[in-house]
Amino acid sequence: MRLNPLMLAPAGVVMALAACATAPADRAEVTGTATYRERILLPPGHVLTVRLEDVSLADAPSRVLAEQVTPLEGGAPPYAFTLAYDPAEIRPGHIYTVRAEIRDEEGRLRFITDTRNAVIDNGVARIDVVMVSVP
Numbered sequence: 001m002r003l004n005p006l007m008l009a010p011a012g013v014v015m016a017l018a019a020c021a022t023a024p025a026d027r028a029e030v031t032g033t034a035t036y037r038e039r040i041l042l043p044p045g046h047v048l049t050v051r052l053e054d055v056s057l058a059d060a061p062s063r064v065l066a067e068q069v070t071p072l073e074g075g076a077p078p079y080a081f082t083l084a085y086d087p088a089e090i091r092p093g094h095i096y097t098v099r100a101e102i103r104d105e106e107g108r109l110r111f112i113t114d115t116r117n118a119v120i121d122n123g124v125a126r127i128d129v130v131m132v133s134v135p
Contacts, residue, residue, distance in 0.1 A: 028087045030066070030119050032127040033078035034100040036111045045105030046072040050129075052083040052119070056094040065089055065096070072102070078128065096120040100129050109134045 030052055048070045053062040066083035083098070090096070096119050102111040111131035119127055 026086070026088075027084045028125070030083045030085070030098060030125055030127065031081065032098065032129060033080050034129050034131060035078035036102075036131045036133065038133055041074060041076055042072055042102065042104075042110070044071075044073045046102055046110065048072055048079050048081075048100065048102050050081040050083060050098060050100045052085055053097055053099055054089075054091075054094050055097050055116075056091075062097075090120060094121060098127055098129055100131055102131065
């Protein structure tokens with residue numbers, strides 16, 4: 001039986017798609033929740049931003065490895081997040097933290113983390129962060 005080259009094309013496409021499907025395996029994740037202690041529901045229009053940052057250098061700005069921006073449409077905390085990052089960017093001895101903030105519809109800061117929430121370098125890949133109200 002002689003094979004038609006056009007019959008082989010779908011197999012090549014399937015193999016290419018399979019390779020794409022396995023590409024995210026070189027990604028890692030930090031997951032968790034962000035919350036605040038105040039017993040209030042924020043009106044729609046507020047936005048939660050959660051970042052995974054390298055804060056190792058004291059005299060330089062932190063380097064953002066991953067960020068998730070989520071519009072808050074009136075839901076109650078805690079708010080779940082997943083930060084996917086490239087493990088090749090992780091350096092031994094560096095300090096990695098998760099920082100969260102909520103801004104209102106006009107961009108004013110309403111809540112922010114005020115403590116170091118260390119992840120990755122201490123083996124933590126899941127963290128629950130608590131934000132404080134900004135006066």
